[in-house]
Amino acid sequence: MLLPRMKLARLFDAAFHAMADTHWVVLFLLIAFHAASTWVLFTVSGETELTGPATFFYWYATTAYTVGYGDLSPSTNSGRLITALWVFPGAIAAFTTVVAKVLAAIGEVWRLRRAGKGDYSGMNQSIVLIGYNAARTPKMIAELCSDLSQAQTLILLTRQTLAEPDPRVRYVQSDSLTSTEALTRAGVREASRVLVFTDSDSDTLAATLAATALAPASAHVICYFEDEDHARLIDQHCPQVEVILSAGPELVARACKDPGASQVISALTSHLDASATLFSLRWPDRPARPFGDLARVLLDHGATLLAIQPGHDTSPTFNPPSERRVEPGDRLFYIASNRLDASGLAG
Known part of the structure; x- marks a missing residue:
């Protein structure tokens, strides 16, 4: 008696693992076959109350889900035997297999994303941050997340392997910051903004050129350099890119001439600890004012309105004449405690 039980247990175990390893299409075909054969067996055994389509x-779904409300059940002895020997093992095994495969797929996606191998190429209007500096990047992420709209997602592309990625960002790890495959996975092709901030100016230069080649024409690309020569190369080859050059020496000199100037500039560039911050908005398609x-x-x-940047120019004009017309597409720079809605101003 023990030997047949062992053989039966091995048979069910083999069947379960075979279903778990099958493709989704094959699995659903097996479920459809099991349900159809159950209906045929019930029809033959005279279970007329259970053979209506709905x-x-x-009944089959509640049985497979192991809910078992008890409002419907086989009324004949043959129907009960079919349920015990055929429906329960097959339907429950199929249901648990589907659940296991779904959970495994979710776990695999989570594992890949945590390891930096996720694919975010389908995301639109995201902000892609290329490069990682242990001292500066976390603060930059905090600044970006403090003023990030709900429709935008922040994606970080880095060569470093992060054991504990910031939960506020999507993390992409790659051995190269110029790889087309890595930039595509990070969503550069559909990004609204691309920020390049690496540990070295040479890496920033290469990554900026690679990202600019992939990013859409409407994307705003920003890069940071310590050295003026690298910044000049980007200005020459990619004039549409906004270049930020280290202002350390200039800021020291300005603070010497005008005490407190460095604190004011620092406050205007941070959204975290300041009561007033520098913002910008693009004047909508409304009459000029x-x-x-x-x-x-x-x-x-x-x-407080500070400057205007015409839509066709890259240089802002500070304190223009009062009669200067602000046309649709012009960008306005202002200081405020919170970002303003352009449509509310235009109304």
Whole structure:
């Protein structure tokens, strides 16, 4: 008696592992075959109350899900034997296999993303941060997340392997910051903004050139350099890229001439610890308005208008004449405690 039981246990174990290793299409075909054969056996055994399409689907599903409400059950001895020997082993095994495969797929996606191997190429309007500096990148992430819209996602592409990635960002690890495959996985092709900030100017130069070649024309690409020569190369070859050059020596000299200037500049560039921060907005497709008129409107909203950057130019103009017209597409720079909605100002 023990030998047949062992053989039966091995048979069920082999069947379960075979189902677990099968493709989704094969698995659903097996489930469909099992359900159809059950319906045929019930029809032959005279289970007329369970063979109606809706009734049978409901009974089979609750049985497979192991819910077992008890409102429907076989009424004949043959139907009960079919349920015990055929329906229970097959339906429950199929259900648990589906659950196991779904959980395994979710776990695999989670594992790949945590290891930096996720694919975010399908994301739109994301912000891609290329490079990692242990001292500066975490602060940059905090600054970005403090003013990040709900529709945007921050994606970090780095060569470093991060044991504990920041939960606020999607993490992509690659041996190369210029790899087309890595940049694509990080979503550069559909990004709204790309920030390049690495440990060295040579890496920043290479990554900026590679990202600019992949990013859409509408994307805003920003890069940071310590050395002026590297910054000049980007200006020459990629004039649409916004280059940020280290202002250390200039800031020291300015603080010497105007005490406290460095604190003011630092406060205007941070959104975390300041009561007033530098923001910008693009004037919407509305009638043009004089700069002085808009300055008064912003003042009523608790903001101070500083400069205007025409849509076709890269150089902002500070304190233009009051009668200067602000056209659709022009960018306005202002100081405020919170970001303003351009549509509310235009109304």
